Amino acid sequence: MGGGEGDDHNKSTSTRTFRSSTVEIEKGGAGVAVRNNEGFVSASAHTVGRDSWIQVGILLVSSFNCGYILTFSNLMLVPLGWAWGLLCLSLIGAFAFYANLLLARFHVVDGQRFIRYRDLMGFLFGRKMYYLTWVLQFLTLLLGNMGFILLGGRALKEINSEFSESPMRLQWCVGITGALFFVFGVAVPTMSAMRHWLGASTLLAALYIAFLFEILARDGRRNKDKDYNIIGSRVDKVFNAFGAISAILVCNTSGLLPEIQSTIRSPVVKNMRKALYSQYTLGLAVYYGVSIVGYWAYGSSVSEYLPQQLSGPKWVKVLINATVFLQSTVSQHMFVAPIHEALDTRFLNLEESIYSKENWKRVIILRALFFGANSFVAAMFPFMGDFVNLLGSFTLFPLTFMFPSMIFIKIKGKEAGRVEKIWHWGIILVSSLLAVITTTAAVRLIVNNARVYHFFANT
DSSP, X not given: OOOHHHHHHHHHHGGGXXXXXXXXXXXXXXXXXOOBTTBEEEXXXXXXXXXXXXXXXXXXXXXXXXXXXXXXXXXXXTTTHHHHHHHHHHHHHHHHHHHHHHHHHTSEETTEEOOSHHHXXXXXXXXXXXXXXXXXXXXXXXXXXXXXXXXXXXXXXXXXXXXXXXXXXXXXXXXXXXXXXXXXXXXSOSSXXXXXXHHHHHHHHHHHHHHHHHHHHHXXXXXXXXXXXXXXXXXXXXXXXXXXXXXXHHTTOOSOHHHHHTTBOSSHHHHHHHHXXXXXXXXXXXXXHHHHHHHHHHGGGOOSSGGGTOOSOHHHHHHHHHHHHHHHHHHHHHHHHHHHHHHHHHHSOTTSOTTSHHHHHXXXXXXXXXXXXXXXXXHHOOOHHHHHHXXXXXXXXXXXXXXXXXXXXXXXXXXXXXXXXXXXXXHHHHHHHHHHHHHHHHXXXXXXXXXXSOTTOOO
16 A cells, blocks of 8 residues: 555564454553554554543543643634634534544554554655654644643742742743653653543543633623724734634644554544544533633633633632643643653663663653753743644644545545545645645744743743
8 A cells, every 4th residue: 555665664664563363462561562353553662452432532522621721712712803713613623523533544554553643654655754744743742742831830820929929930830840740751651541640630620610611701791891803913913813723723633643543442443433522522612612701701802821810719710720730730641642652662671561670760761851851942932822823833734634635545546536536635735725824824923922022031
């Protein structure tokens, strides 16, 4: 199926694959292989094919309903207004759902189960697409994790500001957040290991969202001077609108569906679809709901971080920010786990358990280097919304829309009808155009903010 450079790439990794059989087996060491009737599976330091669709569904729902949702009213609806905002929310949500269902369909190709997006693209399109996918994915994960660190730092600063007239600098809060993320990354080394934390994550998310809805409803009823006008020059409105489209895409997809699907047990396609149904029904209703109610309550003046604007007693604000901070510590792990998997598979001894003494030392070193560097960069560029827009435009449009349609044409092109081919070529062309336009808008926003803020700004 792959042909050309894709075959060369597979030959270079063939020594790290395992033959399929009808029995699922986990190796005794850190290298885990799933042997079943779904095909070859590449070696990995992390668990493959062990989780139920319910666990993965809860993981998706709780992870997407993280602290990021407290920024979406400002990022998604303020630049678009009610009519365009609701239309874009509906269309992008529906297309993201469709594109993820399509990508999940091709988790097994030619007798091989692809547990990494880049491996699938390399197999079908060659080495260049392997590396392009690798770069786009890891940029998404790095930028996303910086956003999580900034969110955690912002929550800590808001808590501190309730008890002090001169709160800590944001950079100190960012450092504390990065340190806690590091501890969690060591204690919970893989995505599958999150199963013991998903209940707590879901409870924390439900807690702060319930309080948030109650306060937003009260503030919205009291606020009689709400203004929903879109401010700025005509050029600003156009660029900001495309930035909002990027933010809407970010709240609906991750760009790492094959990596998430790798944890799910057979039948992988059917079970992943069930998990996606959970995300795009219950999960979407919550994060869209918070965004819409936040915009309704405060209008165009809604803050880029909702808890800054909430009324009510001190303890409520502290509770919301504390639960946001703790819940984000868990939810961020899903988005950063593929980086851990790549590093662990490269540097750990796959013949030993990931919890062996030597591997444990390596895990600590790898996590420390990663979170240390990521926290430093996040502290240097504390522009939260800019990261959301940039990763949505430059990386997620290709990963979410363009590549799945390319995969469909490559695999099903000969047997597909004319309408299907036109449909998928249309998706490729439109998503490519949107990627260029929204990336331009995101870069423009970063340049403008760089003129306002300085390095290590205490925002």
